Amino acid sequence: MLARRQFLISTLAAAATPQLAVGLERLGRAETYVIAEMCGAGRHFAECANGKTKPALADPNALLFDLEDQVSRGAVDRIIGLSRPSTKFLIEQVAAAHGFTTHYHGSHRLEASALRHEFFAPPELLTSLNTISASPTWAGDVARLLQHYEPSSGTSTMSVRRSLANDVSQELRHLSSFLLVRK
Amino acid sequence: MSSAILPEGISPEAFAAACDEFRAIVGEQWLIRDNTAHLNSYRDSYSPSDIDATAPSAAIAPQNVEEIQKILAVARKYKIPLWTVSTGRNYGYGGAAPRQAGCVVLDLKRMNRIIEVNDKHAYAVVEPGVSYHELYQYLQRKNIKLWPDPAAPAWGGVVGNTADRGVGYTPYGEHFTVQCGMQVVLADGTVVETGMGANASTRNLYKYGHGAWVDGIFTQSNFGIITQMGVWLMPEPPGYRPYMITFPREDDIHQITELLRPLKINMLIPNAATTVGLIWEAAVKVSKADYYTGKGVMPESARKKMATDLDIGNWNFYGALYGPPPIMDNNWKIIQETFAEVPGAKFFFAEDRKGDAAFDYRAKLMQGIPSMTEFGLLNWLGEGSHIDFSPISPVTGDGALQQFNFMRDKCHEFGFDYMGEFLVGWRDMHHVLMLVFERNDERSKQAVKALFEVLVEEASAKGYGEYRTHLEYMDAIAETYNWNDRALYKVCEALKDALDPQGILAPGKSGIWPGRSRKT
Numbered sequence: 001m002l003a004r005r006q007f008l009i010s011t012l013a014a015a016a017t018p019q020l021a022v023g024l025e026r027l028g029r030a031e032t033y034v035i036a037e038m039c040g041a042g043r044h045f046a047e048c049a050n051g052k053t054k055p056a057l058a059d060p061n062a063l064l065f066d067l068e069d070q071v072s073r074g075a076v077d078r079i080i081g082l083s084r085p086s087t088k089f090l091i092e093q094v095a096a097a098h099g100f101t102t103h104y105h106g107s108h109r110l111e112a113s114a115l116r117h118e119f120f121a122p123p124e125l126l127t128s129l130n131t132i133s134a135s136p137t138w139a140g141d142v143a144r145l146l147q148h149y150e151p152s153s154g155t156s157t158m159s160v161r162r163s164l165a166n167d168v169s170q171e172l173r174h175l176s177s178f179l180l181v182r183k
Numbered sequence: 184m185s186s187a188i189l190p191e192g193i194s195p196e197a198f199a200a201a202c203d204e205f206r207a208i209v210g211e212q213w214l215i216r217d218n219t220a221h222l223n224s225y226r227d228s229y230s231p232s233d234i235d236a237t238a239p240s241a242a243i244a245p246q247n248v249e250e251i252q253k254i255l256a257v258a259r260k261y262k263i264p265l266w267t268v269s270t271g272r273n274y275g276y277g278g279a280a281p282r283q284a285g286c287v288v289l290d291l292k293r294m295n296r297i298i299e300v301n302d303k304h305a306y307a308v309v310e311p312g313v314s315y316h317e318l319y320q321y322l323q324r325k326n327i328k329l330w331p332d333p334a335a336p337a338w339g340g341v342v343g344n345t346a347d348r349g350v351g352y353t354p355y356g357e358h359f360t361v362q363c364g365m366q367v368v369l370a371d372g373t374v375v376e377t378g379m380g381a382n383a384s385t386r387n388l389y390k391y392g393h394g395a396w397v398d399g400i401f402t403q404s405n406f407g408i409i410t411q412m413g414v415w416l417m418p419e420p421p422g423y424r425p426y427m428i429t430f431p432r433e434d435d436i437h438q439i440t441e442l443l444r445p446l447k448i449n450m451l452i453p454n455a456a457t458t459v460g461l462i463w464e465a466a467v468k469v470s471k472a473d474y475y476t477g478k479g480v481m482p483e484s485a486r487k488k489m490a491t492d493l494d495i496g497n498w499n500f501y502g503a504l505y506g507p508p509p510i511m512d513n514n515w516k517i518i519q520e521t522f523a524e525v526p527g528a529k530f531f532f533a534e535d536r537k538g539d540a541a542f543d544y545r546a547k548l549m550q551g552i553p554s555m556t557e558f559g560l561l562n563w564l565g566e567g568s569h570i571d572f573s574p575i576s577p578v579t580g581d582g583a584l585q586q587f588n589f590m591r592d593k594c595h596e597f598g599f600d601y602m603g604e605f606l607v608g609w610r611d612m613h614h615v616l617m618l619v620f621e622r623n624d625e626r627s628k629q630a631v632k633a634l635f636e637v638l639v640e641e642a643s644a645k646g647y648g649e650y651r652t653h654l655e656y657m658d659a660i661a662e663t664y665n666w667n668d669r670a671l672y673k674v675c676e677a678l679k680d681a682l683d684p685q686g687i688l689a690p691g692k693s694g695i696w697p698g699r700s701r702k703t
Contacts, residue, residue, distance in 0.1 A: 059544065061337045061555040065316055086561045089228070093272065096224035109565065112476065173470045174565045183220055 032147070033070060035063065035081030035091065039171040041108070041139040045082040048140035049147050060087050064094055071098040071182070079180040080146040082108075082139055088176040095180045103151050106142065106177035108170065115168040119161045125149055126161050134165030139177075146179045188240045190263050190285040191700075198240065201261040205243050205287075208253045213293070216241040225271070225288045227280035227654065229568035231620060231628035237280040237654050239266065242288040248410050252372040254289065258687045259370070265289040266689050267408050269311035269343030272336065275571045275617070276347075277654035282691035283700075289408065291342075298411060299387075302327050306363065306387045308413045311342040315553040322416075329416035330551030332356055337553030342412045346402050347651060350606055350613060352548040354505065355417045356455025357608055359402060363387045366411035367401055370683040375407070387413030403651070404675070405689035406682045417551065422511050424504040425546040426518075427536065429496030431527040436498055436587050437580035440605075440612075442521050443500075444578045447607055451514050454549055456502040458605040463617065464499045465489050466563040466602065467541040467556065479598040495541075496529070503549040560602070561619060568622040570631065572638050574647035576605065576612040583612065586647060590616050590638065597634035613650055639663070661694020676701065 036046035060083075070076045071094065079095055081088065085107075092102055104121040106129075117138070119129045128149070132141045189198050206214045215221045225239045243265075245251050258265050266286040271279025279288055295312030300322065307318065307329075315333035318341055322329055332351035334344045345358040355361045364378040364386045378392040379385045390396070401407050430439060439458055446452045462481070475485040490496065502518070504511035522528050536542035544556035561567030576586045583605060591601040599618060606613040618634065621627035639656060642649070643663035652660045664671050675695045679686070686697020696702070 059554045059556040060558075061316065061553065064338065064555060084559065084562050085566045086558045089561070089566075090555065090558055093224065093228065093274075096220055099218055099220045101220045107566070110472070173472050174562065176566075183218075 031076045031078070033067060033076045033079045034143075035067075035079065035083055035087075037083045037087070037172065037175060039175075040136075041170055041172075041175060042082050044137065045139040045143040045177075048143040049080060060090060063087075064090055067091065068094050071095055071100070077182050080143065080178065082142070082175055082177045084172060085174055085176045088178050091178070092180065095182075098182065100180040100182045102178060103181045104146065104149075104177075104179040108138070108175045108177065110170050110173045115165040115170055117163045117165070119163075120158045121161075122152070123159055124152070126159055129161060132163070134163060134168065136168055138165065138168070142177050146177070149179065151179075151181050188235070188238050188285050190240055190287065191283065193261065193263065193285075197261050198263070201257055201263050202241060204257045204260075205241075205254060208250055208257070209243055209245055213244040213246075214241060215243070225279045225290075227274075227277050229274040229278065229570065229622070230280075230655070231568070231570065231631050232655055236284055237277065237282065238284050239281055239288045240285045242279075242290050244290040244293050246293040248366075248368060248374060251289070251368050251408060251410065252374075255368070255370060255372050255687070258287075259685055262685055262687065263287055264687055264690050266692075267291065267311075269340030269346070270314050270338055271340075271343070272338050273343070273347070273349075275569050275653070276651065280654060282654045282657060282689065286690070291408075291410075294410065297321050300325070300327055300329070300416075301387070302329060304388055305329055305418050306413055306415045307331075307341075308364075308387060308411055309341050310411055311340055311409060313341050314338045315341060315344075319551070319553050328419040330355075330419055331414075331416060331553070332358065332361070332551055333548060333553040334358075335548065335554075335557040337555050341414060342409055345412060345414065346409055348402050349651070350455055350608070352455050352457065352501075352545070352606075353417055353503075353551050354453040354455075355415060356606075358414075359399075361415040362398065362412060363390045363415060364413040365398055365401065365409050367407035367409050369407050370685065370688050374410075377401075387415075400678060403693045404678075405692040405695055406678055408688070420505040421507045422505065423550055424511055424515070425533060425542075425549050426502055426504065426515070427531040427542055427545070428500040428502075428522050429494075429529045429531070430498040430500070430525055431496050433497045433587070433591075434584065435496075435525055435527075436605075437584040438525050439498060439500065439522070439580075440578060440583040441580040442524060443607060446518060446521060447578065447609060451517055452502045452607075453505060454503050456500065456607045457545070458607065458612075459499045459501065460601060460603045461486060461490055461495065461497045461499075462563070462600045462602045463560065463604050464495045464541055465493055466560040466619075467544065468493060468539075470565070471563050471600070472565075480595045481600050496527075499541075501542075501545040501549065503546075560617065563600075563602070563619050564621050564627075566622045567619045569617050569619045570635060570653045571651075572616040572618060572635060572642075573650050573652070574614050574642050575650050576614045576647070578607065578610065578612055583614075585645075586614055589641070589645065590614070593634060593638055593641070594618075597630050597637075599631065599634060657691060658694045 034049045036042035107118040109116050225242050227237050264286045266281030267289045268279045291311035294310040296310045298308040300307045316337040318331045332353045332355040334349050345362050348359050367375045377398045474489045475481045544554050547554050594601045603616040618631050620631040639659045649660045
């Protein structure tokens, strides 16, 4: 049974952040920071991670400084997200300086009108990802999975699984999903 | 688990002892050695090469000058090389990674005080850990009507960017020109105040003081650690109007530049304006695959469609008007009449480009508002990284066109799109070529390395000098500045030997090596 979730919007980020939804959610022991691009898939991701969204421009400035503040204060132990690849990279740089590692990442790319997923994860997470349906709800499915996944202790080897979904559209050609955990 | 990387020539036992002494200075939390994830944040995340080649052995983050002096004493004792960074996030040139594997990164992020903002004389004095974002937020909070001049990424360090002679986009865009006074800690721990000196009321008003002016030797070098810097700030003008002019043909760069030169020299265009190439302009908003999913260079047909859809040109000039409306109106009349000589030129103001992310971020930068939008360019290829090749170009049509043709052709030869812009200064242009490659694709990484090496060699043969470069190419670029049997670098080496005889500060920075590591 999950503890009651408290979802907070970082007002600074929400007021000024470009196409990104930011949420701070308490889940049991962990504080989870939720990031989602402002597109259809991102909104669905945020909804299923209990996120609230606000559309804006493609400038992650306010988000990154807010994230840095949260991780440096120890308020956040995990970060999940669905964003453009450049934003994921920046988030990883901010988080790495505070001891976070990328425990999972996924690539969701439109190729010749088919959506290709590549999941890079430890085997136990890949098994669950295998059940992700190749449908418009994939983003929400990933969000729910990452929300509840508890990484095992120690270093896990990343494996990769690919799947292809036809007839699934996506506003942004390439999105990246990710889970960062503080060791 | 500790990193296995050690400074060159240092035994594990000696390094462990040094780390113990470092730890005693800054505390357990601020010596990063055992936390692999944290230490990895000091690697070159964008590198197309072996990431271990520039990996640090540890990082240490002092909070003041006294701690730096103690760290230097330990470094001298054990001969540990230190690599200084302010915010260390210019990934296109190597980020926080050292030039030489095994260095201890001296991370000055904790020294993040804004020491003074003087609104009467329009300057700020900051420590190295202050980012453009933080300075901007400070000015906003205090309602101080002064503008910073940010580099494109907001998290860049004011001191670090200026010390690397980086540039911005407002009339204060030549960052080192608007620097005034600095505090430097030398390798022997001596604290030096340059210019008018620490106690002078004119410390940050007059750059040169008396006698030899030494500030320049601490830029793009390894002669000292800058711990404070004065920077002039632009007073908020009574009016601000950004504009964009698009030009349809690649060859237009010739006429654009010839028309631009007198406007810049006479300061009718006072800011560091930019002439942005098609791909760079488009990549803020779209990815390559939106228009072309084949291999190699985007064909002209696809580029034309992209330009039409986005209503942009092969060149897109961004400038801004500053001042009271009558002055802005008068200057605009001259600027518009001048550039209207280029057939097909189109003129836009902000109201004409609503919702245009590219226009918005340029308008912000020219107004001193930091942003992180420019990182979005890397989505051009999906999981993109970049290294930059940045020669200086004269402000002549022939010079600009020749340099553009050369760099475009070389990019195409190696399968890369030309993604470049000319940043226009008072007497020069910084021609920044952003080489975007696929971070996780070995072929792409090898190709960009091969291209970069060819660019270095052939640009040098043509007499083009780079203004700044990535860690991996610092030696190669240094070798191109070899007039009169490397006279310039012999001066640098003499300074290095005098100021840092043990070679503990940033060995290899800009191709300046301490004596014991010198290859020539």
